[in-house]
Amino acid sequence: MVVSSSNTTTITPQGAPNRRNTELVLLAFAVLVPVFAYANVGLAIDGSLPAGMLGYGLGLGAMALVAHLVVRKFAPYADPILLPIATLLNGLGLVLIWRLDQSKYLARLGQGEGTSNQLMWSCLGIAFFVGVLVLLKDHRILQRYTYISMVVALILLAAPAFFPARAQSFGAKIWIYIGPFSIQPGEFAKIIIAIFFAGYLMVKRDALALASRRFMGLYLPRGRDLGPILAVWALSILILVFETDLGTSLLFFGLFVVMLYVATERTSWIVFGLLMSAAGAAFVASFEPHVQQRITAWLHPMDIFLPEDQRPAGLISDQSAQSLFSFGSGGVLGSGLGQGHSELIGFAAKSDFILATVGEELGLAGMMAVLLLYALLVQRGMRTALAARDPFGKLLAVGLSSAFALQVFIVAGGVMNLIPLTGMTMPFLAQGGSSVITNWSLVAILLKISDTARRPAPAPAPTTDAEPTQVVRL
Template identity: 50%
Template sequence: MSQLLTVAKPRRNTELLLLILALSLATMANALVNLNLGRTFDNDFYTQIAILAVLSIGFHIALRIKAKYADPVILPVVVALNGIGLAVIHRLDITSGDTAGQRQWMWTSLAVVAAIAVIWFLRDHRILRRYTYISLLASVVLLVLPLVPGISAGNVNGATVWIAIGPFTFQPGEIAKITLAIFFAGYLSSNRDLILLAGKKIGKLQLPRARDLAPMIVAWLASVGVLVFQRDLGSSILFFGLFMVMIYVATSRISWILIGLALIAVGGVAAYQIFPHVTRRIDVWVNALDPEYIGAAGGSFQVVEGLFGLANGGLIGTGFGQGSPDTVPLANSDMIIASIGEELGLVGLFAVLSLYTLFISRGFRAALGTRDAFGKLLAVGLSFAVALQCFIIIGGVTRLIPLTGLTTPFLAAGGSSLLANWIIVALILKISDAARRPIDVSNTPEPSASGPQEHDTKLEVTKP
């Protein structure tokens, strides 16, 4: 008879209750948009809310069947963020005449279905470790695709990061952040001892052998290529930051952080001197309020208008439909945080940031709880990718750092970003299910690295 070390509770009913609250929040946000802008509750309103409810409950049912011990907080938080984003984009469509909201609903449906498919068909997250080097190859291919003639969408808003397939456009780099995280997690979990013990020692810095680090250098060069050839500063920072955090988590050596900061400093100075688009970004950031930069083509008008919008929102905001966020360029994508800050105020913005903090912390909690090194690194990498993406875009909107072209996860208009981030949610939920699932002492096989059941760290007792 099986003996269990822990008796974890699935807590799916808790998730269902939180999910109802999240759906209520999304419904009220959309209702406020219609009320404040004098629109009726037409069939589109009820249909869209019903679609979001069906998708969310469908995801919840999939978790009950395939991952019943998964974290009960993550799904409701993401549904709340996605619902707020849909309401803000709908509000901006009304005043601008755009149809971004309809596209966002389509991508939301596709993204949630893809995430459900991951939950349903991915039996164990450790299966992904088999595809470590395939993930590296896939990452390189995805990053090169926007440069391939015939499918490249060309230069869009100063960056070449899109491909065009018929009437649709897609950003492969969003999927690349997942495949890179899988590669880093697989490679580091397999070669951690070599990286820790082998190589030269310079002072207190322990360096790995070049041949052990070579695959990671290839991945890093691919991310640098994004900056050079695709002119995408935000994605380049995201990929390099992901690389540095995962190798630090794998080795626990502060020397990697110091090396990373040194590389960032050297690379930043070199990029400022060599690449005009980086120079312009930095100059606009430093001189944002200079009239010369505000009125110039590609200048700081967008940043300054966003700052004025945040200031206009004050503490409690102007209310949905009562502000002028549509005067900011790309208000529904790059600058959606400014739109939220103006109409929901500092209180509403802090609420959104709290949801992000909750999601990221639960991802880290899943990493701490899981019993295999690959799962730990993958959960940390995916959670940190969302955290760094939020920091880069929100820091740019508030002028803490230079503004880049990343999207705000789950909120901003952008189908490829929405698809990638929902897949990240599914992967983290699978890892959290493995972390919280009770340990069966009488039946804990230790298969090889090619098998899905691998445990390569010591067995730990997990808390419910």
């Protein structure tokens, strides 16, 4: 008796494991480290564990778990490092803000309650993170909205100058007030403008890469190819003039130059970008008092302690000097969480100058650890760009990572007195709802691009060979 049977071979896609379990383990550490820091602050301040430590730990753990489950479902092959780093930075930021909330000096300034608001904004940031992962099926869909993104970004950037606001706060008009809440549209604009740059440069990069002549080792672009960079340069100058927002101007222009260089591989664009940014800054500083004050405070931070008749004109704040004192008193290992005096910086201690608290209470070692976390997040974003299979995804990942890196550099450089202060917030660490929501959305888009890049290719269709015959003798 001959019995015929067919043998079916199942072919599964071959590729790297999705690494979600690795992400879960790293998330556990990313939650435990801030909880330990929270306990350390309470013990340093009054010798007992904080009453809200359990609730803080459970809340941060719940946020991390929700984010992990959504990534596991909607981006299973995404990079396993990005989410834990963002969670750790956000958790440390909550601890530092709560530590500064305990300061009686800040309480007298009306700056004593910020932790509950920041926790609320962090939860909203996770909600946006989930929304991006669930609703954005494929990052390439964003390419369809290239020019719509440009219009939306311009509206967001210009809104603070025309939208009714309470006042021009702290020298820069960059907030819109809606009832008790304030929104900083420039934070949202950085993601939208990166989408526009990625879509535009993907189409125009061949034309922008052309060079008419070589001069002193540089390929000089043709005059008509200078149009885009001139337009962006002019727009950044207008932002600086009408809103006196030095940080957004630097971020906006620097992001375009970096993406232009990546798209064209022409060093000449970097040189032109640096020359034009220097020329624009010098031009605005020649007549804008707010920019002049920032430059004066950068060049002469300690002169604020001189008698008034001996101080440089325009030097009215001791924030830069107090920040340098904080870094200096921290030393290598720091004074310990809860045992510093960075609150003397004043109202900006929890926003612009929150890194000063890190430098004083965690020292040089803690500062380097925090900066390495930022560097690692940027590196994983750039690695995602290298792994992306489509040009738009590559440019978008580069743009988002570069925007994040530029903001960290601008804020850290200002706090450390390497460059003039800009008033921007440190991503994830500093108090600010717009910043937290934007940066969680940025991480979500990077995870979506990473998932597409790391996802195994579909298995080839099985070949239709003749079915083998199995002979059974009875």
